[in-house]
Amino acid sequence: MSDKNSKKEQDNEELQEKTANTEADEQDLNQEEETTEQAEGAQEDSVAAELAEMKDKYIRLMAEFENFRRRTAKERIDLAKTATQDLMGELLPVLDDMERARQSIETTKDVDAMLQGLELVFHKLKHVTQQKGLKPMEIHPGDAFDPDMHEAVTQIPAPSEELKGKIVDVIEKGYTLNDKVIRFAKVIIGA
Template sequence: MSEKDIKKEQENTELEDNTANTEENNGQEQAEETVEETGSETKAEAELAEMKDKYIRLMAEFENFRRRTAKERMDLLKTANEDLMSELLPVLDDMERARQSMEATKDVDAMLQGLELVFHKLKHVTQLKGLKPIVINAGDDFDSDLHEAVTQIPAPSEELKGKIVDVIEKGYTLNEKVIRFAKVIIGA
């Protein structure tokens, strides 16, 4: 073999060694990347499991809140009028006593005074709870937000055309909300 051939062979051997080293290094890097990927995948899976657990707990907590709120609302609806009824019980007792005294006495003036007292007591209790009558006079303008036109009659005078002529039934508001519209007759 000539010196050239020996040099070429040495170069080839060095090249093969370098290639082998490079492949070995690449294999190690790939193995490290696989280990890193596996580590990051398990970390991601752990985070995902943790998030799922939090989600499930949050949904359960919300469902419990919804049920509790619905139950509280039903309890409130059942006892909403308790305060009003407690306030009306003395009026009911007074009405019972008035009825008993009407059977026993023939004095009309005394019965009227007793009924008047009971009526004022009832009116006072309802006003305390926010019930107010809608004040309407003949000749007032018709307002569809407060009044319900039952019928129209020929206006007694030219001034009452399109205006309220008579009130059939009082209207009421409860804390500024109309709970019964006033039934009125309008002049045509």
């Protein structure tokens, strides 16, 4: 019987060991679950903090862009004002000369002197506008019609076969400013 008792004791000891091991495993498992939950919670907090940081950066970037847009619009308006101011400053001497010419027309009887004075003022005006990039278009009767440069006012029967579909007469000069058309030449086309 002592073998049976020792066997039972041994089984009891093994059972107690297994139970103790199972309890230790359960505690380890519980600790692992708590650690995993803490890690997941920390990861969620990290993602939330990163999202808040990205939202803040986005809001700041949008505000910065809006300020940039306003600033460039203001600078564009200021540039247009100063560009006009520069041109007007250069035209003031021409305006002064025109004023003097008008006064001299009232008092002078010499027509040739008046014409020479007006010619000088005209050349001065032409010089100022050419400095700023304004150029008249060179158009002659017989030139080909170009819709990018010319505006056809009317068509008339062509005086000769060579002028059909070409410019017969120029009614108003066209102008370019730095190679960009600012006024189309008004022309008559032969039909």
